[in-house]
Amino acid sequence: MCGIVGYVGERDAYPILIKGLHRLEYRGYDSAGVALINEAGKLNVFKAKGKVAELESFVTDKDTTGHIGIAHTRWATHGEPNTANAHPHYSESERLAIIHNGIIENYSVLKAGLTQEGYTFKSDTDTEVLVQLIEYTQVDRQVDLRTAVQLALQQVVGAYAIVVLDQEHPDTLIAARKGSPLVVGIGDGEYFLASDATPIVEYTDKVIYIDDEEVVTINKGRDVEIVTIGNVQKTPEIKRLEMSLSQLEKGGYPHFMLKEIFEQPRTLTDSMRGRINVRQDNISLSGFIDNRERFLNAKRIIITACGTSWHAGLIAMYAIEEFARIPVEVEYSSEFRYRKPVIDKDDVVIAISQSGETADTLAAIQLAKEHGAFIFSICNVVGASIPRVSHSGCYTHAGPEIGVASTKAFTAQVVALTMLALCIGREKGTLSPDKYLAIVRELGQIPDKIECVLGQDKRIAEFAKMFMYAQNFIYLGRGYNYPVALEGALKLKEISYIHAEGYPAAEMKHGPIALISSEMPVVVVAPRCGTYEKVVSNIQEIKARKGRVIAIVTEGDDLISKIADFVIEVPCTEECLTPLLTVIPLQLIAYHIAVVKDRDVDQPRNLAKSVTVE
Ligand code: F6R
Numbered sequence: 001m002c003g004i005v006g007y008v009g010e011r012d013a014y015p016i017l018i019k020g021l022h023r024l025e026y027r028g029y030d031s032a033g034v035a036l037i038n039e040a041g042k043l044n045v046f047k048a049k050g051k052v053a054e055l056e057s058f059v060t061d062k063d064t065t066g067h068i069g070i071a072h073t074r075w076a077t078h079g080e081p082n083t084a085n086a087h088p089h090y091s092e093s094e095r096l097a098i099i100h101n102g103i104i105e106n107y108s109v110l111k112a113g114l115t116q117e118g119y120t121f122k123s124d125t126d127t128e129v130l131v132q133l134i135e136y137t138q139v140d141r142q143v144d145l146r147t148a149v150q151l152a153l154q155q156v157v158g159a160y161a162i163v164v165l166d167q168e169h170p171d172t173l174i175a176a177r178k179g180s181p182l183v184v185g186i187g188d189g190e191y192f193l194a195s196d197a198t199p200i201v202e203y204t205d206k207v208i209y210i211d212d213e214e215v216v217t218i219n220k221g222r223d224v225e226i227v228t229i230g231n232v233q234k235t236p237e238i239k240r241l242e243m244s245l246s247q248l249e250k251g252g253y254p255h256f257m258l259k260e261i262f263e264q265p266r267t268l269t270d271s272m273r274g275r276i277n278v279r280q281d282n283i284s285l286s287g288f289i290d291n292r293e294r295f296l297n298a299k300r301i302i303i304t305a306c307g308t309s310w311h312a313g314l315i316a317m318y319a320i321e322e323f324a325r326i327p328v329e330v331e332y333s334s335e336f337r338y339r340k341p342v343i344d345k346d347d348v349v350i351a352i353s354q355s356g357e358t359a360d361t362l363a364a365i366q367l368a369k370e371h372g373a374f375i376f377s378i379c380n381v382v383g384a385s386i387p388r389v390s391h392s393g394c395y396t397h398a399g400p401e402i403g404v405a406s407t408k409a410f411t412a413q414v415v416a417l418t419m420l421a422l423c424i425g426r427e428k429g430t431l432s433p434d435k436y437l438a439i440v441r442e443l444g445q446i447p448d449k450i451e452c453v454l455g456q457d458k459r460i461a462e463f464a465k466m467f468m469y470a471q472n473f474i475y476l477g478r479g480y481n482y483p484v485a486l487e488g489a490l491k492l493k494e495i496s497y498i499h500a501e502g503y504p505a506a507e508m509k510h511g512p513i514a515l516i517s518s519e520m521p522v523v524v525v526a527p528r529c530g531t532y533e534k535v536v537s538n539i540q541e542i543k544a545r546k547g548r549v550i551a552i553v554t555e556g557d558d559l560i561s562k563i564a565d566f567v568i569e570v571p572c573t574e575e576c577l578t579p580l581l582t583v584i585p586l587q588l589i590a591y592h593i594a595v596v597k598d599r600d601v602d603q604p605r606n607l608a609k610s611v612t613v614e
Helices: 013-027 052-058 107-116 126-141 145-154 245-250 256-262 264-272 292-296 307-324 359-370 385-389 408-428 433-454 457-467 479-496 505-510 532-544 558-563 575-596
Strands: 003-008 031-037 043-049 068-074 096-104 158-166 172-178 183-186 191-194 206-209 214-219 225-228 301-305 328-332 348-353 374-379 392-395 472-477 499-504 521-526 548-554 566-570
Touching: 003 013, 003 096, 003 158, 003 172, 013 031, 013 052, 013 068, 013 191, 031 052, 031 096, 043 052, 068 096, 068 158, 096 126, 107 126, 126 145, 126 158, 145 158, 145 172, 145 214, 172 191, 256 264, 256 575, 264 408, 264 433, 292 408, 301 307, 301 359, 307 328, 307 348, 307 408, 307 479, 307 575, 348 359, 348 408, 359 374, 359 385, 374 385, 374 408, 392 408, 408 433, 408 575, 433 566, 433 575, 457 566, 457 575, 472 479, 472 505, 472 532, 479 499, 479 521, 479 575, 499 505, 505 532, 521 532, 521 575, 532 548, 532 558, 548 558, 548 575, 566 575
Parallel strands: 301 328, 301 348, 348 374, 374 392, 472 499, 472 521, 521 548, 548 566
Antiparallel strands: 003 068, 003 191, 031 043, 031 068, 096 158, 158 172, 172 214, 183 191, 183 206, 214 225
16 A cells, blocks of 8 residues: 655656645655656755655755655655665666555565675565566677566566656656556646546546556657557556545545445455465465564464454454464453453463554553563554564555544454464464365455445445434344444444344343334344254344344345345355455444434544443
């Protein structure tokens, strides 16, 4: 997740680039940088760790003149967030500069080859390897820059959107994409390039969306030229942007929460990118590989988190115990930190946090560290306090989550934790190779399957109206879907202010069934797996007491469809992955009920996005 922007024309490039970076800052904000060619033909690169504002302070006394430039806001993947790893990156001769969004999977092999040729590297990034490869190819093969870019990209495995600036061609930008977005804006004698149209829309409504494996050359005096990396000419297709500036912050959605719900196919692709290989038969998590022995020798895993992140931790308990056969305890950080828990130096503590700043989780980590445990964090915000104080970890790469009710961060946490459980299970030999392969393959299908669930949004919005006056809700689920029931209830509570409780379905008859009446909507998460038949019986018990049942079922489930009052279908998947699909309708139900009740969906009362106090 990075933001890239470029400009060539008659105007001063710097203010356009900086404004563009601010618009793209939601894509990452651990460092920012800009490269410009000044009137004297010199290529200047300026970078700063932190947000775009830090870059602006840094360049106040620098030469930011020029009518051509590129700029980048980074969401760290390879290499920690620091100035050296910030983009743009120079080539060896400092004649070329590059910005990149994506991951070059085979960068270490390419780097080794270039090192043998005498190339040196100033950063830990895969991006620097690419710009060096482009320069090496150009010098070695004696070709023009575009050909060098094509040849270099033919050697690359992975995802990229890149823009290259060449000091010797101060009117030209060369860009390319595969798997990461790239848009060209066509102005009057000027061109813009960006990760999405948000930095472009105030200058022009004419855009070209670059396709995978296309290389585009934009020169201020000429038409846009597009060729594939295999050198097939393409005819640029100019499209008209249908968006207004005011819509941009929410990307056209009425609320950040809805935008974030709909982003999930993409955010989960981002969470898996560079971790699940292109053949979709292997997971490689660097945090696990670097600490393999700690995980394999762990006598126990303690998961600590708060709220929605705690629900993701509960799902992880099912997956880790099933695949890795290591006992797992899931602890509310706020309880764990004060209850004098028994912690051993052989324990692995997994701390989960979207913001990376939750005070209770930080304190729980501190306590576990004092007892010598190994701390692994699952976090969304790069460079936040929790990953900084942890021994190792895994970023979820869901992108900035602005809606206070967590949605896309939750599913990204579940994906990261599932990948970790699979890695431990495979290495321990407690998970069969066939089962491992089946789940890894299925993980790759999850974004498309979520897309299918999102297709039912209008229907869910209609039915939500029927429940706007309900005073209470019950959510039920079993196994992997018990935490989903808890999460559905939390979503409804926090944004609609309707009281809701989540229970394991079988616990109904130990008390909560007394609440069932025709006034009580009961949401039952019942995909066809695990204890399905038992859940069907639970639904019968509710119907016998006149409860109103809303069931989340697997596609084609004729049995529950006949008993429940309302049914939402999700595609079939591996049991451990069902939460990634079943939670989507629950997010949408909560959202639409809150909207009909005219609640402040993105900023519900009494809540804050990052809970930095006890
Ligand atoms: C609910 C929600 C909260 C957070 C909790 C932990 O939608 O967002 O329950 O999950 O405050 O926050 P993080 O994950 O930032 O530690």
